[in-house]
Amino acid sequence: MNRRTLGHMALCAAAAVSLGMPLAAMAADEAPDALIKRLSAEILTTVKGDKAIQGGDIAKIIALVDSKVMPNVNFRRMTAAAVGPGWRQATPEQQKRLQEEFKVLLVRTYAGALAQVNDQTIQVKPLRAAADDKDVLVRTEIVGRGEPIQLDYRLEKTPGEGAGWKIYNLNVLGVWLVETYRGQFAQEINAKGIDGLIDTLVARNKSNAGAKG
Numbered sequence: 182m183n184r185r186t187l188g189h190m191a192l193c194a195a196a197a198v199s200l201g202m203p204l205a206a207m208a209a210d211e212a213p214d215a216l217i218k219r220l221s222a223e224i225l226t227t228v229k230g231d232k233a234i235q236g237g238d239i240a241k242i243i244a245l246v247d248s249k250v251m252p253n254v255n256f257r258r259m260t261a262a263a264v265g266p267g268w269r270q271a272t273p274e275q276q277k278r279l280q281e282e283f284k285v286l287l288v289r290t291y292a293g294a295l296a297q298v299n300d301q302t303i304q305v306k307p308l309r310a311a312a313d314d315k316d317v318l319v320r321t322e323i324v325g326r327g328e329p330i331q332l333d334y335r336l337e338k339t340p341g342e343g344a345g346w347k348i349y350n351l352n353v354l355g356v357w358l359v360e361t362y363r364g365q366f367a368q369e370i371n372a373k374g375i376d377g378l379i380d381t382l383v384a385r386n387k388s389n390a391g392a393k394g
Contacts, residue, residue: 302325
C-alpha cells in the first residue's frame with residue numbers, strides 16, 4: 182500500500198470519526214443516512230474554518246472528539262470488537278485503559294489527516310434498509326481532487342431514552358477499521374496478554390506524540 186493510499190485512508194478516517202453534533206438536540210428517529218450526511222457536513226465546515234485543527238492542534242482535536250464525536254459512537258463496542266475475545270478476560274480497569282489508549286491512538290492518527298482537509302465534500306448514497314432495521318450500512322464517498330474515496334459506516338439503533346443511531350465501525354477503501362485493529366491486537370495479546378497490549382498502545386501513543394512534537 183503506497184503512501185498516497187495511506188494518506189487517503191487517514192483522511193477518510195478523520196472525516197468518519199470527527200463527526201458531529203450532540204444527538205440530544207436531534208430527534209431520536211432521525212434516519213441513519215440523514216445523520217451521517219448532517220454530521221459529515223458539520224465536521225468538514227468546522228475543520229475548514231479552524232486553522233488550529235488544520236494545523237494538528239491535538240488539544241483542540243481531542244476537545245472536538247469529546248464534545249461532538251463520542252455522543253454518536255458506541256466506543257465501548259468498537260473497542261471490545263477490536264480487542265476481540267481477550268476483551269471478556271479483561272478486568273474492568275483493563276477495559277477502561279484499553280478504551281482510553283485506543284481513543285488516543287485514533288485521535289492522534291486523525292490529527293495529521295485533518296490538516297489535509299481542503300475542498301472535499303461528502304456524498305451519501307441511497308440507504309438500503311427496512312424501516313424496522315436496527316443495524317444498517319450507510320455508504321458514502323469523499324469527493325475532491327482525484328478519485329472518489331469510499332467511506333462506509335456501520336450503525337446500530339440505540340433503544341430507550343436518548344435513543345438514536347450510533348456508529349460502531351467504518352470501512353475506508355474496502356478496509357474495516359475494527360477488523361484491521363483486531364488482527365494487530367490479537368498478535369499483541371497472544372504474545373504479551375492484555376497488559377502487554379495496553380503497554381504497546383501506551384508506547385505507540387507516546388511515540389506518536391513525540392513525532393508530532
